[in-house]
Amino acid sequence: MNMRFLASRAASLLALLFALSIVLFVLQEISHADAVAATLGPTASPQAVAAERARLGLDRPPIERYADYLGGLFTGDLGTSFRTKNPVTADIGTYLPATVELVFFALLAAVLLALLFAVSSVLRWKGASVFRGVLFLGSTAPAFLLGIVGLIVFYQHLHWFPASGRTSGDTPPDGPTGLLVLDGILTGDLGLSGDALRHLVLPALVLAVGPALAIGRVFRSSLLETLEADFVRTARSKGLHERSIVFRHVLRNSVNAALSMSGLQIGFMFAGVLVVENVFSWPGLGSYLGASIPVSDFPAVAGVTFILASVYIIANTLADILQATADPRIAI
Structure with a gap:
């Protein structure tokens, strides 16, 4: 590069x-x-x-x-919290792993949903229009409303997923990373990993729906544009199946715009995590910030703002680098 x-x-x-x-x-x-x-x-x-x-x-x-x-x-000195009387760095260290884990799985879900949205549209899979409609409807709802609907449907009526917290216990176990799914794998406690994943599903999906549609739309447009390229017509003339053309030739050449949009959506996820964490009683930075704002705990608010803004800036920088890796012409 x-x-x-x-x-x-x-x-x-x-x-x-x-x-x-x-x-x-x-x-x-x-x-x-x-x-x-x-x-x-x-x-x-x-x-x-x-x-x-x-x-x-x-x-x-x-x-x-x-x-x-x-x-x-x-x-690493972000001052002392007026509310907790602890160094803000220590408080953030306590709450950050929960937020990072939630945003990571939300981004993973968003990318998978976006990929399904784009590919199913381009290949005209059966039921693709229904999936697109559901994703569009979900993305238009505010995060708190989507979270409440998820709780009513999947927790209260279907009993598929838990309603709050990171684990079924009163206090999450102390692990080497604070990322419970990873900690369960590292310590051989697969029950902990499974329990943590069940608690992640609802808040991660609520956080992922909006970004999934944004990334999916950009990716779909890029796929359609690439399908008009000369090398695709050459592949079709050789008798290759449309699905093979998309997965073997078109996806990589269409990924740049989606990578750029994904970098932007990481920032939006960290911004939306405040609402989602409060709906699901998720003990992350959103909950910490939500408790600090009403009491004018400026060091805590500024510390969290600096961390989240830094993550957003770094994520977009990494997205630019990934774009240049996928298409070296960008770095010229």
């Missing part, structure tokens, strides 16, 4: 992270969040308040405070 292309993407990634740090610092400066009051309480003496402000560096010029803030971001 072209090293200049990789260098440009890396430079863009760092520039966006730098810009994000400036935005978060400015928001912190203009917000009404008072770290001193949160630490000492409203009855602290003026002398104690002045001493705490000096200890926290709040009496220094903004440029110095920003330098400290930037250094903290890139060394």
Whole structure:
């Protein structure tokens, strides 16, 4: 791959992270969040308040405070939560694995549904129009409504899937990664993996429906465009079956636009995870953020925002690199 292309993407990634740090610092400066009051309480003496402000560096010029803030971001110091009194980094470390696991399986489900949507449309499989209609209907519903319908149908009436949490136990087991499906495999506890998967199905599907339609539509358009290419007509003239042409020749040549859309949808998934986690009582970053916003816990809100925005930026950078891998002409 072209090293200049990789260098440009890396430079863009760092520039966006730098810009994000400036935005978060400015928001912190203009917000009404008072770290001193949160630490000492409203009855602290003026002398104690002045001493705490000096200890926290709040009496220094903004440029110095920003330098400290930037250094903290890139060394993992995201401040201390007003609500939990714990370092935000520690809190995020507790809640992040649940969100990562949920988003990973939601993305996997979205890609599979998008692939089925695009290929079934192009090959005109029986029942494809019904599947497209169901996916379109599901994508138009708000995530909270889709989650409630899923709970009523698949939990309350059919009893297929659990309604909340990550496992059937009161507290998830402590594993090496915090990703319960993977932890179950690593420790040989396949019962844990199966239980975790059952709890993942409903929230992951709710999170996946909208992105699946977006990726599927782009992929379908790309497939139809590629099917008009000269090499496809040559393959048809050789007597190859349409299904063989699609799977052996067309899919790879049509994947670039879908990869780009997938990168965008990862960001939308992390944005939508707040609603989905609250509907299904999922103990992830969405739940942590939902509890922090009402009490104006700015360090927690800013920390989660930085992590989620960083994931979004990195995901889109990786999508660009994957596009260039699939089609080297992009990196020229």
